[in-house]
Amino acid sequence: MHSSLDVRPEIRAALDAGRAVVALESTIISHGMPYPRNVETARRVEESVRRAGATPATLAVLGGRPTIGLSDSQLEHLGKASDVLKVSRRDLPMVMAGGKDGATTVAATMILADLAGIRIFVTGGIGGAHRGAEHTFDISADLEELARTNVAVVCAGAKSILDLPKTLEILETRGVPVLGYGTGNLPAFFVRDSGLPLDQRVDSPEQIADILHKKWQLGLQGGVVIANPAPEHAAMDPLVADRAIQKALAEADEQGLGGKDVTPFLLRRIDELTGGESLQANIALVLSNAELGARIAVAFASQDLR
Numbered sequence: 001m002h003s004s005l006d007v008r009p010e011i012r013a014a015l016d017a018g019r020a021v022v023a024l025e026s027t028i029i030s031h032g033m034p035y036p037r038n039v040e041t042a043r044r045v046e047e048s049v050r051r052a053g054a055t056p057a058t059l060a061v062l063g064g065r066p067t068i069g070l071s072d073s074q075l076e077h078l079g080k081a082s083d084v085l086k087v088s089r090r091d092l093p094m095v096m097a098g099g100k101d102g103a104t105t106v107a108a109t110m111i112l113a114d115l116a117g118i119r120i121f122v123t124g125g126i127g128g129a130h131r132g133a134e135h136t137f138d139i140s141a142d143l144e145e146l147a148r149t150n151v152a153v154v155c156a157g158a159k160s161i162l163d164l165p166k167t168l169e170i171l172e173t174r175g176v177p178v179l180g181y182g183t184g185n186l187p188a189f190f191v192r193d194s195g196l197p198l199d200q201r202v203d204s205p206e207q208i209a210d211i212l213h214k215k216w217q218l219g220l221q222g223g224v225v226i227a228n229p230a231p232e233h234a235a236m237d238p239l240v241a242d243r244a245i246q247k248a249l250a251e252a253d254e255q256g257l258g259g260k261d262v263t264p265f266l267l268r269r270i271d272e273l274t275g276g277e278s279l280q281a282n283i284a285l286v287l288s289n290a291e292l293g294a295r296i297a298v299a300f301a302s303q304d305l306r
Contacts, residue, residue: 008069030103049128052294147174157187216238234284
């Protein structure tokens with residue numbers, strides 16, 4: 001356990017005992033959804049993890065301290081405050097040195113989870129290569145983190161706003177396995193099926209846990225993407241989603257948005273354009289991922305004890 005971390009006693013006890021713990025990011029609270037839906041969803045996600053037999057650990061930086069596991073009042077603070085920074089790998093030293101509050105992206109959550117000894121992390125969708133990345137080189141730090149940090153990420157694939165073929169190519173080049181849970185194709189966040197085939201389909205948490213153990217026992221550094229399609233009842237129609245995405249992308253381009261400002265803007269604008277349908281899909285897929293992530297964490301902990 002790294003000395004820079006503030007770890008809630010419940011989570012420290014679970015880790016010390018070898019019990020299942022699931023890491024959760026905090027950008028979905030501060031930058032992914034409006035208040036109060038963000039805090040309500042964060043609480044529901046934690047409860048989903050608990051019901052499936054694991055201990056939830058929402059991660060953030062509070063007052064410059066990387067914090068593993070948030071209290072109810074800390075969740076509320078992240079959901080309401082307007083000055084919480086969006087923190088990736090490059091930002092962690094500055095936010096810590098400045099004593100500031102930061103919500104962790106996929107990359108930063110992976111780093112802190114790894115330092116705490118948490119191997120399973122649940123999110124909505126990973127970042128990736130943005131559309132037009134061949135000209136802008138706008139590629140999420142999430143992909144580089146997946147190549148170097150030993151944390152498995154349960155998600156609904158990569159966000160639909162991205163260039164998904166390029167994202168898959170980068171993951172392949174960097175040696176990151178992408179496992180389709182119950183599917184042979186990559187899910188696309190709001191949409192269940194991008195039409196892009198994956199090399200590996202998996203059908204049980206136990207199978208996933210075994211793959212994770214084998215990878216890390218070999219000393220193969222880096223994470224694994226576990227792509228879990230959004231629930232059928234909540235997934236968006238691909239045409240509806242694409243129309244909203246195209247309009248939101250055009251508006252972002254008109255406003256000259258770039259870097260870390262793009263994704264929050266696009267998600268917010270797509271929610272507006274779809275009359276809240278995309279937000280409902282986002283909430284449903286995160287809850288589904290939380291349940292699956294907890295089941296994988298339980299299986300991983302059980303195999304580790306054998």
